[in-house]
Structure formats: structure tokens, C-alpha cells
Amino acid sequence: QKEVEQNSGPLSVPEGAIASLNCTYSDRGSQSFFWYRQYSGKSPELIMSIYSNGDKEDGRFTAQLNKASQYVSLLIRDSQPSDSATYLCATMAGGNEKLTFGTGTRLTIIP
Amino acid sequence: KAGVTQTPRYLIKTRGQQVTLSCSPISGHRSVSWYQQTPGQGLQFLFEYFSETQRNKGNFPGRFSGRQFSNSRSEMNVSTLELGDSALYLCASSVRDRGGYTFGSGTRLTVV
Numbered sequence: 001q002k003e004v005e006q007n008s009g010p011l012s013v014p015e016g017a018i019a020s021l022n023c024t025y026s027d028r029g030s031q032s033f034f035w036y037r038q039y040s041g042k043s044p045e046l047i048m049s050i051y052s053n054g055d056k057e058d059g060r061f062t063a064q065l066n067k068a069s070q071y072v073s074l075l076i077r078d079s080q081p082s083d084s085a086t087y088l089c090a091t092m093a094g095g096n097e098k099l100t101f102g103t104g105t106r107l108t109i110i111p
Numbered sequence: 112k113a114g115v116t117q118t119p120r121y122l123i124k125t126r127g128q129q130v131t132l133s134c135s136p137i138s139g140h141r142s143v144s145w146y147q148q149t150p151g152q153g154l155q156f157l158f159e160y161f162s163e164t165q166r167n168k169g170n171f172p173g174r175f176s177g178r179q180f181s182n183s184r185s186e187m188n189v190s191t192l193e194l195g196d197s198a199l200y201l202c203a204s205s206v207r208d209r210g211g212y213t214f215g216s217g218t219r220l221t222v223v
Contacts, residue, residue: 032209043201044154046211088154097142097208098167101154 003027006089006102015111019076023089023102026070030100032092033065035074037085038104044088048074079109113137115215117202123221129190132218136183136204143185144212145177148199157200160185192222 004025013019021035032051036044048063050056050072056063062075072091076083086104093100116135124130136143144167145157156169160179177187183204189196199219203212 034211036214043199043214043217046213049211051209090154092209094209096167097144097159097161097205098156098169099144099146099154099203099212100156103153 002102003100004089004091004102006087006105008103009106010108011105012108012110013079015079015081015109017079019079019083019107019109021074021076021087021089021105021107023072023074024070025072025089025091025100027091027093027100028067028070029093030070030091031094033063033072034090034092034099035061035063035072036088036090036101037083038088039085076107081109081111083107084109115202115204115213117200117215117218119218120216121219121221123223124192125223126192126194128192129188130192130220131186131188132200132202132220134185134187134202134204134215136185136202137206137213140204140206140213141183142205142208142212143179143183144203144205145185145187146201146203146214147171148201148217149197154201157187189220194222196220197222 035048050063064073089102090099144159159167179185203214
């Protein structure tokens with residue numbers, strides 16, 4: 001079992017709709033959770049961080065964390081073609097500055 | 112504000128050679144990490160430095176090493192290069208523990 005699992009996709013969403021990206025993790029010691037966006041040929045870009053259970057909103061992005069279910073999600077509202085990218089979920093255990101990444105979900109927004 | 116700067120952007124090396132990659136973190140960021148990204152394995156953690164000390168190390172052979180200088184700049188070295196070392200090497204920095212890491216543009220290493 002991989003430490004951080006994501007559906008590799010591709011996930012296709014119509015422009016203007018909500019894109020929902022999911023991630024599960026196996027290490028119960030994980031305390032910090034991040035979503036990165038990576039465009040083809042570019043490096044990962046941090047878009048959201050979340051540390052406690054519940055929702056965290058930033059503009060069109062909402063991160064959701066459920067530690068009991070070991071589940072993290074990212075919602076993108078009003079999806080735009082510029083949101084087309086690979087989204088990487090990453091976790092970090094307490095006291096360890098190591099990011100463990102999932103393999104990423106490729107998202108395509110259809111105009 | 113300048114981002115994380117990595118040099119060089121591209122490198123082509125021959126098997127058996129060694130290579131040194133450089134990273135300048137964002138000003139004020141003291142934690143610097145290195146990652147290897149390949150199509151097959153994705154992003155994998157190499158090591159993390161804080162105040163010139165290696166605090167965390169990933170599961171890579173001893174051919175992979177690194178260091179951090181007093182100005183937080185970091186280098187990583189790969190000796191006795193193998194074809195499988197071909198990858199994008201990413202440096203990332205963070206202003207605090209458990210904070211999000213900002214990645215540089217990476218160094219694309221090709222071993223032939």
C-alpha cells in the first residue's frame with residue numbers, strides 16, 4: 001500500500017463546474033497536509049495547506065481534512081481551463097520535515 | 112521577492128561521473144529540502160537541511176549527498192552516476208517547520 005494514494009485520473013471537468021480531488025494517507029502520524037499544482041514541464045506550486053480537521057477555503061479552492069478517515073480532498077469551484085494540471089497531495093509527519101507525495105491526479109478542464 | 116533558485120537548469124553527464132547541483136532558498140528561509148522526480152517513482156524525498164545540519168534523509172544510496180552553507184544555500188552531489196539517476200531534481204525551502212515548501216524550477220539531469 002502506498003503511503004499517499006491519489007486517483008491518477010485523468011479527471012475531466014467542464015469549465016465552470018466543481019472539480020473534486022481526493023487523497024488518502026496511511027501514516028496516522030501525519031500532521032500537515034498540502035496540495036500542490038504542477039503544470040507540465042514546471043515545478044510543483046503550493047496552493048493549499050491544512051493542519052486541522054475541517055474545511056479551509058482560499059478563493060476558489062477548498063481543502064478538506066478528516067484525520068479519522070485519513071482523507072484529504074481539494075475542491076476547485078468555477079473551474080477554469082488554467083486549472084488544467086496535475087494536482088499532488090502531500091503529507092508531513094510531526095517532527096519530520098519530509099513531504100510524502102502521492103503520484104498526482106491529472107485534471108483537465110474542458111471549455 | 113526572489114523565489115528558490117536552482118542552477119544549472121539542465122545537465123548532461125556520462126555514467127560514472129559526478130555532479131553538483133546548487134540551490135539558493137528564498138531569503139529568510141532556513142530549511143532546504145531536495146527531491147527527485149521521475150515519471151515512474153514520482154516525487155521522492157532526498158534530504159532536508161536546517162542551519163547547516165542534515166535533519167532528515169530519504170532512502171537513497173550514499174552516492175547522494177548534500178550540504179548547507181551558513182547563508183542557507185545548499186548543494187547536492189551525486190557521485191558515480193548511473194542511468195537511473197536521470198531525473199528532475201527539485202530544491203524547496205520553507206520559512207518554518209511544518210510550513211509549506213516552495214519549490215525551485217529544478218535541475219534536469221540526464222545521464223548517458
